[in-house]
Amino acid sequence: MTIPFLDLKRQYLAHQQELDAAMRDVVESTAFIGGEKVAQFEMAFAKAIGVKHCIGVGNGTDAIYISLKMLGIGPGDEVIVPCNSWIATSETITQAGAKVVFADVEADHFTIDPADIERKITSRTKAIIPVHFHGNVADMRAITAICQRHGLLLIEDCAQAHFAQHNGKNVGTFGQAATFSFYPGKNLGAFGDGGAVVTNDDALAKNMLRFARHGALNKYDHTIEGINSRLDAIQAAVLSIKLRHIQDWTESRRHNAALYGQWLSDVPQVKLPVERTGGSHVYHLYVIRCLEDRDGLKTYLLAKGIDSMLHYPVMLPLLDAYGHLGHSSSDFPMAFAHQQQILSLPMFPELREDEVRTICSAIREFYKT
Numbered sequence: 001m002t003i004p005f006l007d008l009k010r011q012y013l014a015h016q017q018e019l020d021a022a023m024r025d026v027v028e029s030t031a032f033i034g035g036e037k038v039a040q041f042e043m044a045f046a047k048a049i050g051v052k053h054c055i056g057v058g059n060g061t062d063a064i065y066i067s068l069k070m071l072g073i074g075p076g077d078e079v080i081v082p083c084n085s086w087i088a089t090s091e092t093i094t095q096a097g098a099k100v101v102f103a104d105v106e107a108d109h110f111t112i113d114p115a116d117i118e119r120k121i122t123s124r125t126k127a128i129i130p131v132h133f134h135g136n137v138a139d140m141r142a143i144t145a146i147c148q149r150h151g152l153l154l155i156e157d158c159a160q161a162h163f164a165q166h167n168g169k170n171v172g173t174f175g176q177a178a179t180f181s182f183y184p185g186k187n188l189g190a191f192g193d194g195g196a197v198v199t200n201d202d203a204l205a206k207n208m209l210r211f212a213r214h215g216a217l218n219k220y221d222h223t224i225e226g227i228n229s230r231l232d233a234i235q236a237a238v239l240s241i242k243l244r245h246i247q248d249w250t251e252s253r254r255h256n257a258a259l260y261g262q263w264l265s266d267v268p269q270v271k272l273p274v275e276r277t278g279g280s281h282v283y284h285l286y287v288i289r290c291l292e293d294r295d296g297l298k299t300y301l302l303a304k305g306i307d308s309m310l311h312y313p314v315m316l317p318l319l320d321a322y323g324h325l326g327h328s329s330s331d332f333p334m335a336f337a338h339q340q341q342i343l344s345l346p347m348f349p350e351l352r353e354d355e356v357r358t359i360c361s362a363i364r365e366f367y368k369t
């Protein structure tokens with residue numbers, strides 16, 4: 001591949017010495033689970049996001065499950081989620097014993113549509129999980145208002161949107177709890193699996209920590225049954241180093257997005273991603289909509305050595321896993337329209353200007369602009 005979709009090696013090589021040293025520290029101390037490195041990262045991340053508590057957990061999926069369980073969501077409850085997301089957002093609701101209710105997404109922003117949330121609310125609705133999808137913030141002004149009006153819990157799925165903002169506030173600070181993934185390909189990525197839950201609620205923080213540690217805040221004092229979900233020390237050490245660079249990396253992503261915008265804005269067959277007004281998009285993914293022959297473009301780019309992807313090729317309600325809900329594409333017209341059009345172009349902080357130019361030239365050639 002001449003231009004990869006994502007090249008994690010460039011970031012590693014640019015910071016190899018400090019990353020290697022941080023990992024070596026952990027190995028030499030043999031404090032692999034818990035300990036100082038984990039506590040340091042949790043504190044630094046909470047401070048950077050602007051919340052009181054951060055609890056490192058095994059991955060971003062566990063983070064959602066732990067939040068749901070400790071917010072008391074279970075059998076008889078309904079939780080509303082966007083119909084276009086990674087399946088972690090919805091499968092954890094089922095695992096908690098509650099019912100998944102899908103809502104359509106907004107045309108330009110790809111995030112959950114507040115108007116469709118309103119239509120999906122019933123007497124059993126307990127919570128909403130908006131996803132800051134592709135790194136673009138969901139409409140938190142409208143969603144927090146809906147939650148207040150109907151007395152609903154709010155859990156933000158921030159897996160794709162570390163340090164995205166809405167009206168000057170970081171995502172992760174709007175609801176009772178918020179969840180992050182540190183999967184290697186995420187904007188803040190570990191060298192393996194990792195995740196976190198954050199909250200300003202002291203009691204909830206304690207309960208989430210206890211649940212993620214086999215139900216015991218102190219060794220052998222199991223007041224409940226829990227699960228085993230931990231951020232390990234090597235991941236925490238890597239993440240602490242990377243946290244120092246995340247603002248620069250976000251700026252680079254935004255710069256690359258601006259270049260795409262500049263060089264593709266006059267291609268009539270391409271609709272560019274739209275940053276929410278008052279929001280700051282962190283471009284985990286750069287997803288264009290092809291109004292003509294998306295699959296042809298993808299093949300054309302591939303022949304030129306340019307990788308691209310689909311996020312996600314089939315919306316959640318149409319997957320076999322949700323066949324029992326009996327949905328059809330007409331239940332989610334906007335997401336279904338997107339499904340035929342979306343194409344994720346290469347996007348990462350180290351992607352070079354000449355590479356973005358090459359990608360844009362190829363797209364222009366294909367559409368004969």
Ligand SMILES: *Cc1c(COP(=O)(O)O)cnc(C)c1O
Nearest residue numbers: 059060061086088089159181183
């Ligand atoms: C990646 C992701 C998750 C889950 O994260 P893992 O760390 O892979 O478990 C959850 N929600 C969304 C939207 C994601 O993109």
